[in-house]
Amino acid sequence: EKENEANRNLIAKLLPVLDNLERAMAQAQKSACDSESCRTFVQGVEMIDGQFRKLLEAEGLKPFDDRGAAFDPVRHDAILAIETDGHPPDTVLDVVERGFLFNNKVLRPARVTVAKQPARPGGDPGAQDLPEESLEQEEGETDE
Structure with missing residues (x-):
């Protein structure tokens, strides 16, 4: 039970890292990667992303x-x-x-x-048509 809670807390702390990795991958796919070194770098990050996801899924994250x-x-x-x-x-x-x-x-x-x-x-279906003086009276009551 304590081990499960510790794993849960650790994985919760890793979620922002996973989110940022996903955003970085999405941006890399949108960007023009003209050089071989850039493409190799993106492929490396994709491999790390896949490995990280598999590890977390094996621990129970879905x-x-x-x-x-x-x-x-x-x-x-x-x-x-x-x-x-x-x-x-x-x-x-x-x-x-x-x-x-x-x-x-x-x-x-x-x-x-x-x-x-x-x-x-014709307006908000839940709104009531109140006379102007009723609105002023209600506003005055809330000021006190």
Whole structure:
């Protein structure tokens, strides 16, 4: 039990390194690598990335990508809600930062964008039409 918790804590600390390695690989693939030494360097980093991922997976780390799934507050951290008719409300539209499971338990929730129902024409469906004096009275009450 203590060993599992120690492994969990160590792997959690390694996730930002894994994220940055992934970003570096994505940038390297976008960049023009004109020289043989540059291509060799990128291939070397790709090999290190693959080795690092295999090692972490062997220890119980598993990434997850829930695009299209229903939002789950245990597995997801919603950072943006986007109005759309193309998906049901609370559907994961995009993954900004991958989530990870460690031994089948959430180690880090995925940071995601989710669908929300578009506002209906004419304003917020939950808003009430209050007379102007009611708004002023409510504002006055909060100032005291």
